[in-house]
Amino acid sequence: MLASTGSATSPNDRFTWHGAEVETFSVIARDGAARAGILRTAHGEVRTPVFMPVGTKATVKSVDPEELRAVGAQLVLGNAYHLHLRPGDELIAGLGGLHAFMGWNGPILTDSGGFQVFSLRDTLLESDDEGVTFRSVYDGRSERFTPELVAEIQTRLGSDIAMCLDICLPAGVASAELEDAVRRTTLWAERQRQLPRAPGQLRFAISQGGLDDELRRRSSEELTRLDFDGYAIGGLSVGEERAQMFEAAARAASYLPEAKPRYFMGIGDPEGIVEVISQGVDMFDCVLPTRTARTGSALTWAGRINLRNARFARDSAPLDPDCGCPACMRFSRAYLRHLVNQQEILGLRLLSLHNLRFLIDLVASARAAVERGGLLAWKEDALSRLSSAGPEAP
Numbered sequence: 001m002l003a004s005t006g007s008a009t010s011p012n013d014r015f016t017w018h019g020a021e022v023e024t025f026s027v028i029a030r031d032g033a034a035r036a037g038i039l040r041t042a043h044g045e046v047r048t049p050v051f052m053p054v055g056t057k058a059t060v061k062s063v064d065p066e067e068l069r070a071v072g073a074q075l076v077l078g079n080a081y082h083l084h085l086r087p088g089d090e091l092i093a094g095l096g097g098l099h100a101f102m103g104w105n106g107p108i109l110t111d112s113g114g115f116q117v118f119s120l121r122d123t124l125l126e127s128d129d130e131g132v133t134f135r136s137v138y139d140g141r142s143e144r145f146t147p148e149l150v151a152e153i154q155t156r157l158g159s160d161i162a163m164c165l166d167i168c169l170p171a172g173v174a175s176a177e178l179e180d181a182v183r184r185t186t187l188w189a190e191r192q193r194q195l196p197r198a199p200g201q202l203r204f205a206i207s208q209g210g211l212d213d214e215l216r217r218r219s220s221e222e223l224t225r226l227d228f229d230g231y232a233i234g235g236l237s238v239g240e241e242r243a244q245m246f247e248a249a250a251r252a253a254s255y256l257p258e259a260k261p262r263y264f265m266g267i268g269d270p271e272g273i274v275e276v277i278s279q280g281v282d283m284f285d286c287v288l289p290t291r292t293a294r295t296g297s298a299l300t301w302a303g304r305i306n307l308r309n310a311r312f313a314r315d316s317a318p319l320d321p322d323c324g325c326p327a328c329m330r331f332s333r334a335y336l337r338h339l340v341n342q343q344e345i346l347g348l349r350l351l352s353l354h355n356l357r358f359l360i361d362l363v364a365s366a367r368a369a370v371e372r373g374g375l376l377a378w379k380e381d382a383l384s385r386l387s388s389a390g391p392e393a394p
Helices: 065-070 080-085 089-094 098-102 114-119 147-157 175-192 213-225 242-254 270-278 288-294 326-330 333-341 345-372 375-387
Strands: 014-017 020-023 025-031 034-041 044-048 050-053 076-079 108-111 124-128 131-135 142-145 161-163 202-207 230-233 262-264 283-286 297-300 303-306
Touching: 025 345, 034 345, 044 050, 050 076, 050 345, 076 080, 080 089, 080 108, 080 114, 080 147, 089 147, 098 108, 108 147, 114 124, 114 131, 142 147, 147 161, 147 175, 175 202, 175 213, 202 213, 213 230, 213 242, 230 242, 242 262, 242 270, 270 345, 270 375, 288 297, 288 345, 297 345, 326 345, 333 345, 345 375
Parallel strands: 050 283, 076 108, 108 161, 161 202, 202 230, 230 262, 262 283
Antiparallel strands: 014 020, 025 034, 034 044, 124 131, 131 142, 297 303
16 A cells, blocks of 8 residues: 655655655556556555546445456546435444445545536535535435545545536537636635645646637636646536537647646446547546446447347347457357346346446556557557447447
């Protein structure tokens, strides 16, 4: 385990590692804008770029922590909003913290809950410079989040990376509303920067600004001056057109420090991951692999396939011949289709493991391409293969 060299209220950008002081984040290879790096946390190193499986409520749905390790997961995500409300961060702290509670001994990133508060707009009651008031999605009770409380929640959870509370707005809002969100996000980040942390806990700020380049630049510059341990790109993948999103993401990444990790929040489709890696993004998360699995669909190099389709009823081939997950190594598409159509839990679990493994292997392949200086050719080949069969394989 890594030990922080700073106090709870000082910048936390260096660790003691086997007796030597080392940087939290190191870029070890570059290819164009893309990077391969190492992120050092209190629960171990993370090789970037990295896809983070989403374990919103202290579990990646249907997947055991040991299975997560087996498919190559390095870093998982939990959510402060949900864990604060159910079962409660104080309860989790009393049971040894989030790592012990969920049986995962690797690094954990906790989202602040800002996305949930502001995306569930029918539950939003009031937002001001001090914080935000909303109705709980569980029982409708009025709840209040402030930057200080969100930091305290994540300190009790004991995550390795804690996200600042921010304001994430949907696409298409008025410029004045977007500008106010940028102002308030910076204001809240200033208050969170020096708050106490769990031992070794890193804290990331989140840039906002939507598709507005001037606001995005302003947000990034204001947050960079505060010198956080890492920075996220928020306010994208919220309903805008894909081409606009990628263009904005490339600019947003370029405004963030070279020496700090960059995290695109909420992207998880294979084509999107390939694109943002080439733009210099190091970290990303999404519920897509497990949510897609629960609809009976699999991610493959021949496109996304829907196993409910009758064409797979007698298909003896594996989901993807290049995949080493349990579903592909042991079972046919026909059997998996049977499990899905009969609503057998095993089918959903196997598809979840496959989809996670597929994305994790995809990212590992991208990292290898960066290290050898061949990302452009790799990207062209990957996008060609992923789109060759359209949205569903024949």
